Amino acid sequence: MERLVLHEYAASGNCYKIRLTAALLGLRLERREYDIVKGETRTEEFLTRVNSNGRIPVLQVGERFLPESNAACFYLADGSRLVPEDPFDRADMLRWMFWEQYNHEPNIATLRFWYLWVGETNFSEFQRAAVPVKRAAGAAALALMDEHLARRDWFAGSAVSVADVALYAYTHVAEGGGFDPRSFGHVKHWLKRIEELPNYAPMTDPER
Numbered sequence: 001m002e003r004l005v006l007h008e009y010a011a012s013g014n015c016y017k018i019r020l021t022a023a024l025l026g027l028r029l030e031r032r033e034y035d036i037v038k039g040e041t042r043t044e045e046f047l048t049r050v051n052s053n054g055r056i057p058v059l060q061v062g063e064r065f066l067p068e069s070n071a072a073c074f075y076l077a078d079g080s081r082l083v084p085e086d087p088f089d090r091a092d093m094l095r096w097m098f099w100e101q102y103n104h105e106p107n108i109a110t111l112r113f114w115y116l117w118v119g120e121t122n123f124s125e126f127q128r129a130a131v132p133v134k135r136a137a138g139a140a141a142l143a144l145m146d147e148h149l150a151r152r153d154w155f156a157g158s159a160v161s162v163a164d165v166a167l168y169a170y171t172h173v174a175e176g177g178g179f180d181p182r183s184f185g186h187v188k189h190w191l192k193r194i195e196e197l198p199n200y201a202p203m204t205d206p207e208r
């Protein structure tokens with residue numbers, strides 16, 4: 001495999017899911033840190049060279065750049081045990097990854113960012129009005145996950161896949177946005193199963 005470089009902000013769950021995918025597969029990632037609060041992903045150099053959309057994470061593969069966290073996870077995992085062989089299970093894995101970005105991340109991750117980085121005292125009128133809506137949508141997402149996991153150990157197929165990695169990243173730190181994911185019994189056990197996987201790497205990197 002070509003040289004892999006992760007352009008990231010380490011505290012981001014979207015960046016972490018790529019690191020966790022690589023860790024579970026025993027892949028080595030070089031890492032480049034950017035401070036999104038200081039606008040380091042909005043510089044001319046970043047926009048020109050790394051991602052014209054001005055966002056991270058971006059997985060650099062050799063001299064090519066792949067934005068979007070779930071696309072990067074799929075690239076790393078394609079052909080591995082983290083992608084089901086069965087075509088339906090593989091499509092179902094992608095379904096949950098799309099759902100994560102559309103129903104889960106915009107609510108659970110957004111509230112985490114607002115509370116931990118913006119601070120409640122600094123909320124705009126828009127943010128204050130949006131909090132109850134996002135709180136309800138985030139709770140509904142966790143409830144749907146819990147219902148799904150009542151019937152199975154993993155989200156797609158019969159083993160852990162990148163769908164689980166994608167959903168784990170922000171679920172396990174959802175407390176930062178005011179959620180309690182471990183109050184959902186099946187989600188709680190699923191989190192534990194992931195944390196017991198060989199080569200599991202926590203979000204907090206002792207090297208940073």
